[in-house]
Amino acid sequence: MPAPRQAAGPPARRPASQPSWGVVLVTTFRLWVHRRMEKTGWRVLATILAAVILFAAGAITIALIKGTPASNSSGTSQGSGTAQGGIPGSGGGALALVTAARRQAANWVVQQVNPDQVIGCDPIMCAALEAAHIQANRLLMLGPSQPDPLGSEILLDTATLRAQFGPRLESVYAPVSLAAFGSGAARVEVRFVAPYGAHSYLADLAADLAARKLAGTEMLRNDAIHASPAASHQLIAGQVDTRLLVTLVTLAHSHPVDIISFGTSQAGASPGVPLRSAEIAGAPGPGSTPAASVQTLRSFLSAQQPPYRPSAIVAAKTASRQTVLRVEYPAPSLLGLLGTHG
DSSP: OOOOOOOOOSOOOOOSSOOOHHHHHHHHHHHHHHHHHHHOOOHHHHHHHHHHHHHHHHHHHHHHHHTSHHHHHHHHHHHHHHHHTTSOOSSHHHHHHHHHHHHHHHHHHHHHBOTTOOEEEOHHHHHHHHHTTOOGGGEEEOOTTOSOOBTBSEEEEOHHHHHHHTTHIIIIIOOEEEEEESOGGGOEEEEEOOTTOHHHHHHHHHHHHHHHHHHHHHHTTOTTEEEOHHHHHHHHTTOBOHHHHHHHHHHHHHSOEEEEEOOOOOTTOOTTOOBOEEEEEEOOOSTTOOOOOHHHHHHHHHTOOTTSSOSEEEEEEOTTOOEEEEEEOOBSOOSSTTOTTO
C-alpha cells in the first residue's frame, strides 16, 4: 500500500532578499540545459555554452557589485585618504590641498610683495587674497573671457589660469616664478609679469645677474665689509638683490658691517631670482673703534629713501645668541639699478 501522505506544513518563507541577476541567469540556463539534455544528445555543446554563460554571469555580477553605493562610498573614502596623504585626488582631501596652497600663497603675497603691485588672479584666488586683507583695488580678476593677464604686475598662477592661458602664461607673459606652494593641480605660483614680454625680461635678468656678480666680488675687497663664507659665496655668485648691495656699501662708509647671512632661495623661485634679505651686525672699525650697535644700524637703514629703504628691519638673535638686524626688501627685485657695468 502506498505510504500515507504527510500533512502539508506551513509555506516556505520567501528569502529576505531577491537573488542577483547573475544567479537568476545561471539558474534559468541550467534548467533549460537540463530539459534539452533529456531530449537531445548535445551534451558537449551544452557544457561549452554553460561555461560561457557562467563566465558572462560572473562578469555581470562583479560589475553590479562595483556599481553599488557601498562600493562607491568605499572608493571615495580611499580617494580622500590618498589625497590627504599628499597626492591630489577626488573628494574633500584634494579640495583641502587646493585651499591650503591658495591660502599660503595669499599670505606670502601679503608679507613679501610690494604693496604697490597690481595682482592678477582667478575669481577664487582673488577671494583668498581679499580674505588675507589685500585691498580689492589691487586685484585684477582674470575671468574666463579675459584674453591675457596684461595689466597685472604680479600673477597668481593657478590651475584655472593654466587651463585658460595655456603655455603662453609662462612663455609669453610671466616667465619668472617668485615662489610656489602646493603641488600638482593644487600648485600655486607667484609670478612676475614681464611688461615687455618674456624674451626681453629674461635678457634683462641675465644682464642684471652679471652686474650683481661684479658688484658682489668688488664688495669683498672693501675692508669695512666682513662676510661669512656662505655670504661671500652668494655675493660672488650674484645671488644678492641689488638694493641690498647698494645699501650695504653705503652703510659700510659710515659703519663697518658684518654680514652673517643672506638666507636661502624661496621654494619654487626661478633661477636668477635674487635673495632679498640679510642678517647683519656692526663690525669693529680701524684701531679700537667699537662696532656700531643694532640701534645705530637700524636708524641708518630707516633713513634711506625708496627703493633702498627696507620693508622690514627687525632685531633678532641667532643660534649663537648674537644680536643681529634682519633686513628685507619686498618682491619683486628691481633690475638695472647697477647699470650695464655694475
